[in-house]
Amino acid sequence: MNASPDPTSIDTDAGHRVYTSWSLPLYDLVVHGFSNRFLWNCRTATLQAWFDRHVTDRHLDIGVGTGFFLDRSQRLNSASQITLLDANQNCLNASSKRIARLQPTTVQANLAQPFPSTLRRFRSASLMYVLHCLPGEKSFRGEVIHRVAATLEPGGILFGATILGEPCPKGRLGRRVMASYNRRGIFGNQNDSLDSLQKALSDELRAVEIVTEGSVAMFAGSVS
Numbered sequence: 001m002n003a004s005p006d007p008t009s010i011d012t013d014a015g016h017r018v019y020t021s022w023s024l025p026l027y028d029l030v031v032h033g034f035s036n037r038f039l040w041n042c043r044t045a046t047l048q049a050w051f052d053r054h055v056t057d058r059h060l061d062i063g064v065g066t067g068f069f070l071d072r073s074q075r076l077n078s079a080s081q082i083t084l085l086d087a088n089q090n091c092l093n094a095s096s097k098r099i100a101r102l103q104p105t106t107v108q109a110n111l112a113q114p115f116p117s118t119l120r121r122f123r124s125a126s127l128m129y130v131l132h133c134l135p136g137e138k139s140f141r142g143e144v145i146h147r148v149a150a151t152l153e154p155g156g157i158l159f160g161a162t163i164l165g166e167p168c169p170k171g172r173l174g175r176r177v178m179a180s181y182n183r184r185g186i187f188g189n190q191n192d193s194l195d196s197l198q199k200a201l202s203d204e205l206r207a208v209e210i211v212t213e214g215s216v217a218m219f220a221g222s223v224s
């Protein structure tokens with residue numbers, strides 16, 4: 001019998017250690033300025049619109065990077081309660097500074113570990129460009145979605161976007177970059193498909209909606 005690995009034993013380091021104090025300032029340009037359009041064939045504006053459609057005034061943002069979508073969102077203001085969660089302190093520092101006007105709370109935590117019990121009763125939680133950074137075990141994605149869903153109040157929305165490994169990106173450069181990121185552990189999405197995403201989400205959420213543009217799947221669903 002194939003037992004699922006214990007999520008706490010999965011090595012997630014490569015997926016978050018890449019965001020150093022010198023690489024993070026380049027993140028917006030490389031990812032949202034270039035890669036979305038030219039590698040993954042998804043417009044950054046589409047991702048921002050997805051974020052804005054689902055974010056609420058009591059929001060848990062997981063895998064914050066530079067705080068790109070939070071900063072640009074028209075839906076948030078000083079009355080919004082924003083919590084930022086990330087394994088990487090550089091990301092927490094950069095994004096909390098960027099959206100200081102929203103006075104966010106920060107939590108350093110790894111998705112492979114149980115969350116602090118104080119993370120509860122959010123109206124929305126996002127995983128924007130996070131799932132594809134995690135090691136590829138399907139059961140691990142399910143465990144992460146379960147963990148995030150548990151932070152939401154009844155009716156709360158879990159949403160996000162992820163780059164799928166199947167089918168491969170259309171362009172040759174996209175395929176080469178994705179293969180290289182998977183070899184280096186920066187991505188773990190080689191076996192991520194629409195079907196596997198749908199299954200992982202449907203196990204935890206109701207009214208699951210998935211929209212694709214290029215290699216990117218944008219998803220949302222609510223907890224009972």
Ligand SMILES: C[S@@+](CC[C@H](N)C(=O)[O-])C[C@H]1O[C@@H](n2cnc3c(N)ncnc32)[C@H](O)[C@@H]1O
Binds near residue numbers: 016063065085086128
């Ligand atoms: C590709 S960036 C996405 C940043 C941002 N959400 C965006 O879309 O621009 C992935 C983020 O997830 C974080 N991350 C990756 N693996 C993680 C893990 N195991 N636990 C917590 N955070 C993780 C990284 O540190 C980084 O901030």
